[in-house]
Amino acid sequence: MTPSTSKPAKLLTSLWMRLSCEAESKGGEQACQGGGGQEGRALTGLRCGFNLHLDLTWTAGKKHTEQEGVSFSGLGSADRESASEKSLAVVNKLLLSRAAEQQRPVRDCEQRADMSVETAASGAREAGGSRGSSGRQEGPGGLWDSVKKAGFVIGSGILFLAAFGNSLTWHLQRFWGASGDFWQNLWTKLYVAYEGHDASLFFLGTMLAPTLAFWGSNALLLWVDITGTPSFITRYRIQLDKNNPVDPAKLRQALKCVLFNHVVISGAMTVVVYYLMSWRGNPCGPELPTFHWALMELAAFSILEEILFYYSHRLFHQPSLYKHYHKQHHEWTAPIGVVSIYAHPLEHVVSNLLPVVSGPVLLGSHLSTTSLWYCVALVSTTISHCGYHLPFLPSPEFHDFHHLRFNQCFGVFGILDRLHGTDSKFRQSKQYERHTLLTSFTPLNESIPDTQKKGQ
Ligand SMILES: [Zn+2]
Ligand SMILES: [Zn+2]
Numbered sequence: 382m383t384p385s386t387s388k389p390a391k392l393l394t395s396l397w398m399r400l401s402c403e404a405e406s407k408g409g410e411q412a413c414q415g416g417g418g419q420e421g422r423a424l425t426g427l428r429c430g431f432n433l434h435l436d437l438t439w440t441a442g443k444k445h446t447e448q449e450g451v452s453f454s455g456l457g458s459a460d461r462e463s464a465s466e467k468s469l470a471v472v473n474k475l476l477l478s479r480a481a482e483q484q485r486p487v488r489d490c491e492q493r494a495d496m497s498v499e500t501a502a503s504g505a506r507e508a509g510g511s512r513g514s515s516g517r518q519e520g521p522g523g524l525w526d527s528v529k530k531a532g533f534v535i536g537s538g539i540l541f542l543a544a545f546g547n548s549l550t551w552h553l554q555r556f557w558g559a560s561g562d563f564w565q566n567l568w569t570k571l572y573v574a575y576e577g578h579d580a581s582l583f584f585l586g587t588m589l590a591p592t593l594a595f596w597g598s599n600a601l602l603l604w605v606d607i608t609g610t611p612s613f614i615t616r617y618r619i620q621l622d623k624n625n626p627v628d629p630a631k632l633r634q635a636l637k638c639v640l641f642n643h644v645v646i647s648g649a650m651t652v653v654v655y656y657l658m659s660w661r662g663n664p665c666g667p668e669l670p671t672f673h674w675a676l677m678e679l680a681a682f683s684i685l686e687e688i689l690f691y692y693s694h695r696l697f698h699q700p701s702l703y704k705h706y707h708k709q710h711h712e713w714t715a716p717i718g719v720v721s722i723y724a725h726p727l728e729h730v731v732s733n734l735l736p737v738v739s740g741p742v743l744l745g746s747h748l749s750t751t752s753l754w755y756c757v758a759l760v761s762t763t764i765s766h767c768g769y770h771l772p773f774l775p776s777p778e779f780h781d782f783h784h785l786r787f788n789q790c791f792g793v794f795g796i797l798d799r800l801h802g803t804d805s806k807f808r809q810s811k812q813y814e815r816h817t818l819l820t821s822f823t824p825l826n827e828s829i830p831d832t833q834k835k836g837q
Contacts, residue, residue: 568669568749579665583655586752588648594756595643598763602718605769607632617769617824619781619812623715624768635713635723642722642729650734654742662745670747682740682754683794689736691792695803697728698788716766716784721759733762765793770815770825778816782807 575582605614606627618625658664670678697707706725713720722733737758741751765780783790789807790798798804807813811832815825 564749565669569667572665572667575665579659580655582665583658583748584651586748587651587654587755590752591755591759592643595759595763598760599719602763602767602769603632606717614769614771616827617771619768619770619778619826620715620785621826624717627717631712632717632719635720638709639719639723642724642726642733646726646729647722647734650730650738654738657742658745658751661742664741664746664748664751666747669749675750675753678740678744678746678750679754679757681744682737682758685740685743686736686758687793687796689739690732691797693732693736694791697732698791711784711787714784716768716781718763718767721762721766761793770819772819772822774819776816776818778812779804779807782810782812785812 571582575585605611606624607629609615609626615625655664694707697703706728710720710724710728713723722729724733737755740746741754746754761775764775765777766784767777768781770777779790779795786806789804791803792798795804798807807816811829814829817825819825821828
């Protein structure tokens, strides 16, 4: 199988972009010329990008490519690709000359076309009906405008997947084909070495590997928390005035609890899970799961975790349970990585461990997937508590806000919070504006600073 972007998909994409551009042309032009606020910015990049595509596809077209000696007729597929590249260069040249004629600020358009995932995501959130903060006002057209934008963004995503899905699957399979043997051979060696000692192999996978992942990532974070260096990391701190540096006595007390939870409580849970999974199937089977099945399982584990964590967490916020069990975790209003499992033992079992271990038990998963999932879950909870919004890592703003405000953002991904409206205050906050994948090295508290209070 070869990677391919099907011709119908390409045509469909072009048609979609053309229609989108026409529908948005007025707003797009205004936005290209520097119009309008954050909401305007949200789709400006897309509009400009699609206007560019529109020019490429329709304005320049075959006529101009042929003028430059490029013809598609009678060519083989390789020649067509070469012709396409040539035509792209020609059309780019044409576009630049046209823009110069119209004195249109091309650079402005290009910059806007390159706008980060942040603005696109912001557009999607706007389309979802966000209201509130000053930078997030509804544009003209209100609900209908939002629906159109949502359709535009989602439609674009679907078409992108339709167009490039084949290539993506091909590359993934190729990657797995190349490395799959390596992992299977490694697993076979372990399997043979531990033959007859499944329990040892299981504990190695579910205790040792996740322990290394958790303490490895936390060792780095603790260094920053304790020493306050290096400054290129501390400038990404979410709550700038907190833990600078962290209180040593408070940290020591937290570490004792964390070690107890990790070694004693999680250790005991691993034994229970081993017997449950052995009863359910054979977690240490000789064959590794396929790549696609492992991905599917990880997705299922994540959904189950969101459901179990959200509801158990909300339960622990009931006043009678909160004061006895969950208050301990909330002693840290500005959390650090290691306090992700700083909790009462009962909370640790019900709210931290059960949502994570249930997936592999229910699906009768292989040890390899289970071990990978435990590592992902521990590193992910560490990041969501770490207090630093670092570039190219998942945003920790959501759970950090929970520690700051107590009664908002109970879940992992925010899906159930959206459904139950327990993210309403978060969605009106600066933290929400910053809740995105940071794709540059400028800290979000600098690019999206706090609003100055009156009198300051
Ligand atoms: Zn927490
Ligand atoms: Zn809580």
